[in-house]
Amino acid sequence: MSYNFADLFEHSVDAMPERIALIQEDRLITYRDLDIRANQLAHYLAAMGVGSGTKVGFQLHNSIETMETLIACFKLAAVPININFRYGVAEAAYVYENADLEVLVHHAVFADTVRAARAHAPKLRHCLSVDDDEVTAEAEIGTVRYELAIAAGATWRPFTARTGDDLFMMYTGGTTGKPKGVMWRQEDMWRVLGGGIDFYTGEPVADEYQQSRVGKANDPSIWFILPPLIHAAAMMPTFTALWSGNTVLFEPRFDARRVWQAVARNRPQIMVITGDAMARPLLDAFAEESVDAGSLIAVASGAALLSQPVKNALLELFPSAVVSDSIGSSETGFGGIGFAQKDDDPARGPRVQTGRGAVVVDEAGRPVAAGEEGWLAKTGSVPLGYYRDPEKSEALFKTVDGIRMVVTDDRARAEADGAITLIGRGNMVINTGGEKVFVEEVESVVKSHAAIYDAVVVGVAHPRWGQQVAAVVSAAGADGIDFGAVLAHVREHLAGYKVPGCVWVAEEVVRAPSGKPDYRWARGVTEGRDPDHRSK
Incomplete structure (x- = not known):
C-alpha cells in the first residue's frame, strides 16, 4: 500500500470524478478537472527538472491554483515549501536559501518581494507567476505566467514512483526565532493530521482506499477553510476533505464580512478557523450584518486556541453546532481535541482529550503521574527532524526506552481522566x-x-x-x-x-x-x- 498524498487524492478522483472539489468565489472545479490541471502543471515542472525531492516554494494566498501546485508537487514526489506571504524581502530570502528552493510559484501581487528576495537565493532558478484579483502576472526574465505553464503540460498522470516515505515539509512561522523546516514522511503526516487515524475514535484507517470508498458512499459536505494554506492548520483539513470526497470552499484573503456572504451563498457545514484572530472579527461582522448561517454544524479552531468569551459567543450564535479546539504544531501534528463549554474558568488553561500518542513527560522523557506537570510530548508518528539542523533535531526528537518521541517546549499537566491541561510554552x-x-x-x-x-x-x-x-x-x-x-x-x-x-x-x-x-x-x-x- 502507498499512503501518499497524491495517491490518496487520485483515489478520490477515480471514485468521484464529477463531484465539486474546490470553490473559490464564483469558480468551481471538479475532482476530474483539478486532477487534469495538476497533471499539466506536473508535466511542465518535470520538464523544468523537478522530480523526487526537488524543493518547490509556494508563496500563494488561498486559491484553486495553490491546491493545483501542491497536488502537482506530490505527484512528482517533489517537496512543496510554504512561504509566508507576509514576509519581507530578508525573511523570504532566508527561507528560499534555507530550504534550497529551485522553483517558486507565487501570486503576482508578491512579485516585487520575490524579485528582490530571489537575488539572494542562487539555487532558485525558475518562477511561475499566478494572476490574482489585484495584479496580473507580467512576463519577465526567469518567470513564466502560470496559465502558460498549465497549457504546455500533458493531461495524463505522470509516471512517478511514489511511496509513503516521500517527504512532506512545513516551515514553522518563526514568530519567536528563525523559521525551521519540519520534515515528515507523508504517511506519518497522513496518520496524524490527514484522517489516517480517526480523529474521534482513534481507530487507524484500514487501507488507502477507505477514505475515498466511504466518501463515495455518502453525500459530500462543504468545508470552509479560512486559515492560509501556507499553514498545516489549513492545508491538512483541505486534503482530509478531498481524500474523503468532500468540497472545500476558499476565500483568497480573510475578510469577515465576505466570509459570511460566502456562508450564505454556499451553505457550508464545517468552518475551520484559527483562534480569536479569526473568531472575533467574524463575530463582529455577524453582529453588524447577520446572514443565514444555519448550515454550520461545526466550527473548528486549530493552531490557535479560542478564549473563553469567544467560545461563549460562538455557542450562543450557533447553539446546535459543535465548537472545538485542537492542539498540535508542525513538530507534533494533531495532539488532542477539546469541545467548548460555556462559562469555563478562563484561568483554568485549555484542556483537551489526548489523541494519537500525546503524553506529558518529565525531564527524562518518561510519562508523569496524573496531577503532575511536565512537558507535552508526542509518540507514534513523529517527524524525521528539522531540515539542515541536526543539532536542534537531536535536542527535540528523542528515543526514550526504545520509543521515539518529540518533546516540545510546552508545559502541561496530566489529568486523572486522561485529559491534558496546557500551561504554556517553556521558551516564553x-x-x-x-x-x-x-x-x-x-x-x-x-x-x-x-x-x-x-x-x-x-x-x-x-x-x-x-x-x-x-x-x-x-x-x-x-x-x-x-x-x-x-x-x-x-x-x-x-x-x-x-x-x-x-x-x-x-x-x-x-x-x-x-x-x-x-x-x-x-x-x-x-x-x-x-x-x-x-x-x-
Whole structure:
C-alpha cells in the first residue's frame, strides 16, 4: 500500500470524478478537472527538472491554483515549501536559501518581494507567476505566467514512483526565532493530521482506499477553510476533505464580512478557523450584518486556541453546532481535541482529550503521574527532524526506552481522566523575582475582560524583579480601557505576580497568518515607547 498524498487524492478522483472539489468565489472545479490541471502543471515542472525531492516554494494566498501546485508537487514526489506571504524581502530570502528552493510559484501581487528576495537565493532558478484579483502576472526574465505553464503540460498522470516515505515539509512561522523546516514522511503526516487515524475514535484507517470508498458512499459536505494554506492548520483539513470526497470552499484573503456572504451563498457545514484572530472579527461582522448561517454544524479552531468569551459567543450564535479546539504544531501534528463549554474558568488553561500518542513527560522523557506537570510530548508518528539542523533535531526528537518521541517546549499537566491541561510554552516563560509565569495563562485571563479585544503578553526588564509581566492589548470598543478594572479582573483569577505591571495599547494586535501571537512584534512595541499604563 502507498499512503501518499497524491495517491490518496487520485483515489478520490477515480471514485468521484464529477463531484465539486474546490470553490473559490464564483469558480468551481471538479475532482476530474483539478486532477487534469495538476497533471499539466506536473508535466511542465518535470520538464523544468523537478522530480523526487526537488524543493518547490509556494508563496500563494488561498486559491484553486495553490491546491493545483501542491497536488502537482506530490505527484512528482517533489517537496512543496510554504512561504509566508507576509514576509519581507530578508525573511523570504532566508527561507528560499534555507530550504534550497529551485522553483517558486507565487501570486503576482508578491512579485516585487520575490524579485528582490530571489537575488539572494542562487539555487532558485525558475518562477511561475499566478494572476490574482489585484495584479496580473507580467512576463519577465526567469518567470513564466502560470496559465502558460498549465497549457504546455500533458493531461495524463505522470509516471512517478511514489511511496509513503516521500517527504512532506512545513516551515514553522518563526514568530519567536528563525523559521525551521519540519520534515515528515507523508504517511506519518497522513496518520496524524490527514484522517489516517480517526480523529474521534482513534481507530487507524484500514487501507488507502477507505477514505475515498466511504466518501463515495455518502453525500459530500462543504468545508470552509479560512486559515492560509501556507499553514498545516489549513492545508491538512483541505486534503482530509478531498481524500474523503468532500468540497472545500476558499476565500483568497480573510475578510469577515465576505466570509459570511460566502456562508450564505454556499451553505457550508464545517468552518475551520484559527483562534480569536479569526473568531472575533467574524463575530463582529455577524453582529453588524447577520446572514443565514444555519448550515454550520461545526466550527473548528486549530493552531490557535479560542478564549473563553469567544467560545461563549460562538455557542450562543450557533447553539446546535459543535465548537472545538485542537492542539498540535508542525513538530507534533494533531495532539488532542477539546469541545467548548460555556462559562469555563478562563484561568483554568485549555484542556483537551489526548489523541494519537500525546503524553506529558518529565525531564527524562518518561510519562508523569496524573496531577503532575511536565512537558507535552508526542509518540507514534513523529517527524524525521528539522531540515539542515541536526543539532536542534537531536535536542527535540528523542528515543526514550526504545520509543521515539518529540518533546516540545510546552508545559502541561496530566489529568486523572486522561485529559491534558496546557500551561504554556517553556521558551516564553517570564521569570519575575524567581516566579515563573506562562504568557498564555495571562493572555487568556486578560482577553476574558469585556474591554479587551486581543492581547499578547511578554516580559520586560525590571530593576528589582529581573523581568516584569507586560501586556500589549487592543480595545474592544471606542470608550477606551479602564486599566484599573482590567487588572482587578486579572487579579481575581491569578496571583499578583502574574498581573501585568505595564500595559501598551495598540490599534491592532499583530498575529501570524496562522493566528499565533507575534511576540517579536509585541517586544518591539514595548521597546519603542513608554507604556500607556504602569502599575505603582
